[in-house]
Amino acid sequence: MPASPSSSAQAAREALAVRLTHLRRDAGLSGKELSSRCGWHPAKTTRIQKGEAAPSDTDIRAWRSACDAEEQAADLIATARAVDSMYVEWRRRHRDGMRRTQEDFNARHARTRMCRVYVSNVVPGFLQTPAYATALMQSITDFQGTPNDVSEAVAARVARSRYLYEGGHRFVLVIEECVLRYLQGDHQTMAAQLRHLLTVMPLASLSLGVIPFTSRRTMWPLEAFYAYDERLVVVETLTAEIDVSQPREIADYLKAFNELRDLAVYGRQARALIDSALSALG
Numbered sequence: 001m002p003a004s005p006s007s008s009a010q011a012a013r014e015a016l017a018v019r020l021t022h023l024r025r026d027a028g029l030s031g032k033e034l035s036s037r038c039g040w041h042p043a044k045t046t047r048i049q050k051g052e053a054a055p056s057d058t059d060i061r062a063w064r065s066a067c068d069a070e071e072q073a074a075d076l077i078a079t080a081r082a083v084d085s086m087y088v089e090w091r092r093r094h095r096d097g098m099r100r101t102q103e104d105f106n107a108r109h110a111r112t113r114m115c116r117v118y119v120s121n122v123v124p125g126f127l128q129t130p131a132y133a134t135a136l137m138q139s140i141t142d143f144q145g146t147p148n149d150v151s152e153a154v155a156a157r158v159a160r161s162r163y164l165y166e167g168g169h170r171f172v173l174v175i176e177e178c179v180l181r182y183l184q185g186d187h188q189t190m191a192a193q194l195r196h197l198l199t200v201m202p203l204a205s206l207s208l209g210v211i212p213f214t215s216r217r218t219m220w221p222l223e224a225f226y227a228y229d230e231r232l233v234v235v236e237t238l239t240a241e242i243d244v245s246q247p248r249e250i251a252d253y254l255k256a257f258n259e260l261r262d263l264a265v266y267g268r269q270a271r272a273l274i275d276s277a278l279s280a281l282g
Helices: 005-026 031-038 042-049 057-066 070-086 099-110 130-144 150-164 187-200 247-263 267-280
Strands: 087-089 114-119 170-176 206-211 225-228 232-236 240-244
Touching (some): 005 057, 005 070, 031 042, 031 057, 057 070, 099 150, 114 247, 170 247, 187 267, 206 247, 232 247, 240 247
Parallel strands (some): 114 170, 170 206
Antiparallel strands (some): 114 225, 232 240
């Protein structure tokens, strides 16, 4: 079973906390003495050392100055920023709207030779029609209560489809059959989205597999994840985007992806499932 990415992010925070604790002890300081030198309440030191509070750049500079460890400042700050970037809440990501996030995803795809994608909830962005993307992103914006720039965000998301047609990019996609049945927007929007899937399936850059409802599960459904080559896996939860970069965890996700891919059907069988979902729309 793949490790929980949110647990991994917390483990990274705790590892940073251990480094800071050792730095304090090596300097021969108690928590109260370090707090006094840093000019904050001892409770803050305790929270940082327990991994309950993420130290800012300013906090780390004060900590290393109190411990007379100037040479470690840059490395500690870089580590803290890496930990902070592992787990980013969507509301923080979307604080200025969704367009910038979509442009960041496009940049990731531009650098990726092979993108392996597993989704159990919605059609992935690079295969979405404008109407489907609008319905989905409007519901996300309404739920999160973030600034509404849906039209700009949709344009950025739909632009991602160009990588299907440019050389040097390969997409291996596995979706659960329920993705074909969940209604985003009205019936017309959903029907157009399903027809679009049928249109792009023959592309040489795309492998599209569908896991049928009737498939005997040897791998349970997971939250959506995107594997960018072998260097990064991005997991999407309700509240956050989680970046997994540890090689062992990436290997776990790629193993899970291969098992999910083996459960899927392709070609005519996959088209039959899409046609069936289309027919059900009436």
